Amino acid sequence: AQSVDQPDAHVTLSEGASLELRCSYSYSAAPYLFWYVQYPGQSLQFLLKYITGDTVVKGTKGFEAEFRKSNSSFNLKKSPAHWSDSAKYFCALETTEGADRLTFGKGTQLIIQP
Amino acid sequence: EAAVTQSPRNKVAVTGGKVTLSCNQTNNHNNMYWYRQDTGHGLRLIHYSYGAGSTEKGDIPDGYKASRPSQENFSLILELATPSQTSVYFCASGGTANTGQLYFGEGSKLTVL
Numbered sequence: 001a002q003s004v005d006q007p008d009a010h011v012t013l014s015e016g017a018s019l020e021l022r023c024s025y026s027y028s029a030a031p032y033l034f035w036y037v038q039y040p041g042q043s044l045q046f047l048l049k050y051i052t053g054d055t056v057v058k059g060t061k062g063f064e065a066e067f068r069k070s071n072s073s074f075n076l077k078k079s080p081a082h083w084s085d086s087a088k089y090f091c092a093l094e095t096t097e098g099a100d101r102l103t104f105g106k107g108t109q110l111i112i113q114p
Numbered sequence: 115e116a117a118v119t120q121s122p123r124n125k126v127a128v129t130g131g132k133v134t135l136s137c138n139q140t141n142n143h144n145n146m147y148w149y150r151q152d153t154g155h156g157l158r159l160i161h162y163s164y165g166a167g168s169t170e171k172g173d174i175p176d177g178y179k180a181s182r183p184s185q186e187n188f189s190l191i192l193e194l195a196t197p198s199q200t201s202v203y204f205c206a207s208g209g210t211a212n213t214g215q216l217y218f219g220e221g222s223k224l225t226v227l
Contacts, residue, residue: 006156044204089154100162103173107156
């Protein structure tokens, strides 16, 4: 079965720093990969996706992510980080077997200090 | 703008009672989903649906039923609520690989005493 691992439960950075949130996955074939963000007290919002093609994908709010098949990773990046980026970030995987369902990681709580 | 609305937003139930969480979407999406969010677990899929009349078991379906009477509505039913079902529940629509995007509702906070 497929799985998603976000090894960092919490990440704290200073405003203006570069952020990189880690995500690794386990799946036998090339998956579809997503990042979602949850601001405090809100629901989840879509940030970006990798389906096929270019391994660096750009999304909303200035975020981008790089798909690396060699180490099964899909890390989220942004530079510089802003205090308003403080939120919980979820990486998710969808298999290419047509089930139309996402498997989420446990999330990374990001705190950007002014 | 895609819209998914959930009701109730907050619910306190007693152990053994019946709880129904409702979800309505105006996106005309075929797929709808129910997730629960718990600290340390992220989001876990309970049930999902491919369209009216269809329900599928997700990763943690035990203790839950689902109903999809129409394209717009998808309900999650707890026939005999237990304290372990205290959680925040999210409904979502969308979700095909082609669209790549789930639209989430605002969440329903359920407390079972």
